[in-house]
Amino acid sequence: MDLLQGVQDGLQENGGDRAEVPAGESDAANLEKLLKIVKKLNLSVENEEQLKGVLKKKADMGMLGGFMPESLQNIGSAEENSVPEDGAxxxxxxxxxxxxxxxxxAFFGxxxxxxxxxxxxxxxxxxxxKQQKKKK
Incomplete structure (x- = not known):
């Protein structure tokens, strides 16, 4: 629950606006979207599993709330959001x-x-x- 709270706090600090998810989408659809987003976050396996568990529990209880942060809806969809790899x-x-x-x-050479x-x-x-002096 701490990791989910941290993500929510981070969004609020960065001015992440919340956008209404269309009314036709259920908690299961929202859960699927959130799980895809979690995969794109490149978290450690332990943190990813913890976050997935929390999201599944909230979905089972119907507490996903019918809204998702706007900044999370398009994560990883644009190339501008991609981060260069460490190798590059x-x-x-x-x-x-x-x-x-x-x-x-080159300078010292x-x-x-x-x-x-x-x-x-x-x-x-x-x-x-010396040669000129010898000639004289």
Whole structure:
């Protein structure tokens, strides 16, 4: 019962409006809709079974009330409600991290190259100056 109360409290906190379910639908039809919604919530098996049990008890007692929160009626029906999988998010993090490492290595590699090139240029200039002094 605590889980159901938590869902109801969460809906109230988030401004979830309640919409009347059409009068022709029975508690059994409402129960079926709610059970489908529970499957889409990706709860742990224990919590899902607990919530299903509470909903079935309320349906048996005729206490589903003939209304369901409007935000629950369309859950999972639109692609905008879908959440990216953990694998996709982890792949994105991996790409970002690899890019950062590559950029840092490229930066230090460039600095090392420039330092080496400057050192070689200075050596060449010293050799030229030395050769010019010998010629005089």
């Amino acid at each position: 998010i982890m792949f994105l993090y991996l790409i970002v991290l690899v890019s950062l490492v590559f950029l840092v290595l 460039y600095k090392l190259y420039r330092s080496h090139a400057d050192r070689e240029r200075k050596r060449e200039e010293k050799r030229r100056v």
